Amino acid sequence: MAEPLISVKDLRVAFGGASGPIEVVRGISFDLGREKLGIVGESGSGKSLTGRSIMRLLPAGARLSASRIAFAGEDLQKASERRMEEIRGRGIGFIMQDPKYSLNPVVTVGEQIAEAYRLHVKASAATARERAIAMLRTVQIRDPERVFGMYPHEMSGGMGQRIMIAMMLVAEPQALIADEPTSALDVTVRLEILALLDDLVATRGLGLIFISHDLNLVRRFCDRVLIMYRGRVVEELAAGDLGQATHPYTRGLLEALPRIHARRPRLPTMQRDPNW
Amino acid sequence: MAALIEVEGLVVRYGEDADARRAVDDVSFSVQPGETFGLVGESGSGKSTILRAIAGLAPISAGTVHLGGVPLGTTRDAAFCRRCQMVFQDPYGSLHPRQTIWSQLMEPARIHRLADGEARATRALEAVGLGAVHRWRYPHQLSGGQRQRVAIARALMLDPEILLLDEPTSALDVSVQAEILNLLSDLRDRRGLTFLLVSHDLGVIAHMCARSAVMAGGVLVEEIATDDLAAGIARHPYTAKLLQASDAYGEDRPG
Numbered sequence A: 001m002a003e004p005l006i007s008v009k010d011l012r013v014a015f016g017g018a019s020g021p022i023e024v025v026r027g028i029s030f031d032l033g034r035e036k037l038g039i040v041g042e043s044g045s046g047k048s049l050t051g052r053s054i055m056r057l058l059p060a061g062a063r064l065s066a067s068r069i070a071f072a073g074e075d076l077q078k079a080s081e082r083r084m085e086e087i088r089g090r091g092i093g094f095i096m097q098d099p100k101y102s103l104n105p106v107v108t109v110g111e112q113i114a115e116a117y118r119l120h121v122k123a124s125a126a127t128a129r130e131r132a133i134a135m136l137r138t139v140q141i142r143d144p145e146r147v148f149g150m151y152p153h154e155m156s157g158g159m160g161q162r163i164m165i166a167m168m169l170v171a172e173p174q175a176l177i178a179d180e181p182t183s184a185l186d187v188t189v190r191l192e193i194l195a196l197l198d199d200l201v202a203t204r205g206l207g208l209i210f211i212s213h214d215l216n217l218v219r220r221f222c223d224r225v226l227i228m229y230r231g232r233v234v235e236e237l238a239a240g241d242l243g244q245a246t247h248p249y250t251r252g253l254l255e256a257l258p259r260i261h262a263r264r265p266r267l268p269t270m271q272r273d274p275n276w
Numbered sequence B: 001m002a003a004l005i006e007v008e009g010l011v012v013r014y015g016e017d018a019d020a021r022r023a024v025d026d027v028s029f030s031v032q033p034g035e036t037f038g039l040v041g042e043s044g045s046g047k048s049t050i051l052r053a054i055a056g057l058a059p060i061s062a063g064t065v066h067l068g069g070v071p072l073g074t075t076r077d078a079a080f081c082r083r084c085q086m087v088f089q090d091p092y093g094s095l096h097p098r099q100t101i102w103s104q105l106m107e108p109a110r111i112h113r114l115a116d117g118e119a120r121a122t123r124a125l126e127a128v129g130l131g132a133v134h135r136w137r138y139p140h141q142l143s144g145g146q147r148q149r150v151a152i153a154r155a156l157m158l159d160p161e162i163l164l165l166d167e168p169t170s171a172l173d174v175s176v177q178a179e180i181l182n183l184l185s186d187l188r189d190r191r192g193l194t195f196l197l198v199s200h201d202l203g204v205i206a207h208m209c210a211r212s213a214v215m216a217g218g219v220l221v222e223e224i225a226t227d228d229l230a231a232g233i234a235r236h237p238y239t240a241k242l243l244q245a246s247d248a249y250g251e252d253r254p255g
């Protein structure tokens, strides 16, 4: 079998609490191939920390342990910080939940994309500018020359998210971790961003980890889905099989969603079992 | 039956000059007593501004709002507050961080000089499914769903007929959203409340409302019956686009 792009085994993250460390990610394992893998769960279930663990971008005070975190066979727990910086661009791209906080407010978006490119490829300023404009075009920004000179605060939510995607893609990563990339967007804009991501994954053969709280979205968009609850993966399914999910948490989530086309007088609520 | 809420030709303009943008542009609709009427649309379409204009929190540049046949003036008096209350998306922002739940519930009773404030607050907490232990907690000691229950309890303190609900579940996880939507349905049925419900989520609107208005760019593009939405029938192209975008990554269609 081919080496997975990303391999995670028994990942655990803990924070110091008043009465000893509290584990919030409690033994996650999965492999990512050239596929779209969804990680879905309610807020606080540990999705973002899982993504950030792979990138080694955990908040201060977080304690990580894992029997394996690897990118294309390379042990990331042993990688130097310098090597991690290379991997963060050319290896694994990371789109954070809120693009506004991930962009530098006082540098034009074009400069930021060009800079991201030159971080990974030796290129002249002129070449980097060309690459950045080409990438803005790839993410379907109209009038990319003009947008190159704009500042982050001038972007709408959908544009900001396209800029983030463009910034990540100039480095030509092999894998991508997108943390709630469309949660703040209107449905029609969401549709465009997902089509764009889908196209990029297909044409570049990327592996994608798509983090979301939206079970319907993930089941329609991804190939495979991990359902997280309180720091654990409670169920793993091919996206097409979610209708046959057996774990009561997964079933509860599906049932609790209001429906447009099949109305019910009341929404079934979830009975949480402490043993999940 | 006479409408309980009647909005006619409502215009809200922000800014002074002639080219000031119309956040709400000539919007008319009416809501029957006991009905849940939805306002749905994408961000910036003017949904919150309509609620705020009714509540007296946004400037009405033109048009009228009638409550039970009586036109609303430029200010909202105590009688208005007793009939109509608002619940916001973010209960954290709308609750006072350093006051106990009990003291926040009692505030409307104090302002309106109600003698039976304590009895009302006890009933309101019960009505939203919060036990007496929650009285002495502060907002940060509650979960998001519990905070929204408190905000609803506070809105119930004056026994209003109408609740203006602005994205009341948009900040909540789906399992908690289900509990709050069920609570709202129960309150509506038990107390005969009338809701004007704003949401960007067609699923929430379809679940709660029989009828709703679709907003785009400050304009009410069409009024639609949920039965039509459910059947995928949208007359206006914008509604069709919204429905298609929601369906693209939404629930499985039956049949």
Ligand SMILES: Nc1ncnc2c1ncn2[C@@H]1O[C@H](COP(=O)(O)OP(=O)(O)O)[C@@H](O)[C@H]1O
Residues within 6 Å of the ligand: A015, A024, A041, A042, A043, A044, A045, A046, A047, A048, A049, A050, A059, A060, A061
């Ligand atoms: N910096 C931090 N300090 C303490 N606890 C944290 C910190 N960051 C996250 N947590 C806790 O870890 C859990 C998982 O967080 P996260 O991975 O962000 O969840 P998700 O992305 O699924 O919403 C949460 O319960 C949160 O309270």
Ligand SMILES: Nc1ncnc2c1ncn2[C@@H]1O[C@H](COP(=O)(O)OP(=O)(O)O)[C@@H](O)[C@H]1O
Residues within 6 Å of the ligand: B014, B023, B041, B042, B043, B044, B045, B046, B047, B048, B049, B050
């Ligand atoms: N206080 C304000 N001052 C200026 N413009 C505002 C104000 N409040 C809202 N707007 C503008 O009015 C329009 C409608 O906003 P809003 O009613 O909040 O939309 P929605 O609730 O549908 O997302 C937006 O363009 C918004 O920027």
Ligand SMILES: [Mg+2]
Residues within 6 Å of the ligand: A047, A048, A049, A097
């Ligand atoms: Mg998160």
Ligand SMILES: [Mg+2]
Residues within 6 Å of the ligand: B047, B048, B049
């Ligand atoms: Mg709003």
